[in-house]
Amino acid sequence: MASINPYIHFNGNAEEAFTFYKSVFGGEFATVVRFKDMSFEGAPNFEKEAEKIMHIVLPIGKNSMLMGSDTPEQMGKHSEVETRSKISINAESKEEADKIFNGLSKGAQVEMPIQESPWGSYFGMLRDQFGIEWMVDFDMR
Numbered sequence: 001m002a003s004i005n006p007y008i009h010f011n012g013n014a015e016e017a018f019t020f021y022k023s024v025f026g027g028e029f030a031t032v033v034r035f036k037d038m039s040f041e042g043a044p045n046f047e048k049e050a051e052k053i054m055h056i057v058l059p060i061g062k063n064s065m066l067m068g069s070d071t072p073e074q075m076g077k078h079s080e081v082e083t084r085s086k087i088s089i090n091a092e093s094k095e096e097a098d099k100i101f102n103g104l105s106k107g108a109q110v111e112m113p114i115q116e117s118p119w120g121s122y123f124g125m126l127r128d129q130f131g132i133e134w135m136v137d138f139d140m141r
Contacts (some may be wrong), residue, residue, distance in 0.1 A: 005065040006072050006087045008132055011077050014053035014070045017130040021066060022058055024103035030065070032059040035072070046072060060089075086125070086133040097138040104128050104136070116140070 010017055022029065033055040037047035046052070052070040059065050066087075071078060091097035101114040107129030114124025114136060122138040 002126070005067055006085075008066070008068040008087075009071045010053075010130065012052060012070050012073075013047075013130065014068050015054060015131070017064075018053070018058055018068060020106075023057065024100060025060045025066075027059050029056060030059050031055060035070075036082060046130050049073065049114055059079050086135045088135045088137065091122075091136060091138040094138050094140070097124075097136050101126070101136040104134050 008017075018029070032053065034050065035052050035054045036050035037053060038046060039085075049070065049072055052072075053068070055067070055069050057065050057067050089100055091100060097114060101124045105126060108126040110124070110126045111133075112123070112125040114122065117123040120139070120141045122140055123135070125133070125135045127133050
């Protein structure tokens with residue numbers, strides 16, 4: 001079966017963001033590739049951004065991965081307040097949902113506090129300190 005794993009882009013602070021996500025979700029990075037590691041004929045010159053993240057992977061749970069990168073300056077900047085797709089996390093317990101939501105809430109704009117919802121789940125929504133939007137859910141049914 002195919003799997004879906006979010007891939008998020010940053011304006012030069014992917015390493016900071018992923019270090020934060022690692023503190024929330026735990027685990028170790030499966031992959032960290034920097035722009036300086038791009039050494040092939042015809043590769044763009046990323047000398048100024050050599051230490052920035054070209055690709056990073058943080059496994060979450062048994063079958064999910066959060067992936068991301070910095071966007072090189074030559075490709076422009078991402079608007080950190082635009083409407084993006086939200087990353088939905090399905091927790092295995094109410095306690096895990098609280099732990100994740102509270103962890104991601106550091107420096108965040110909470111759009112909907114985590115609480116019991118009318119549709120039968122324990123749910124909260126926020127935009128984290130890096131502008132990434134998250135939905136945290138535990139199905140109580």
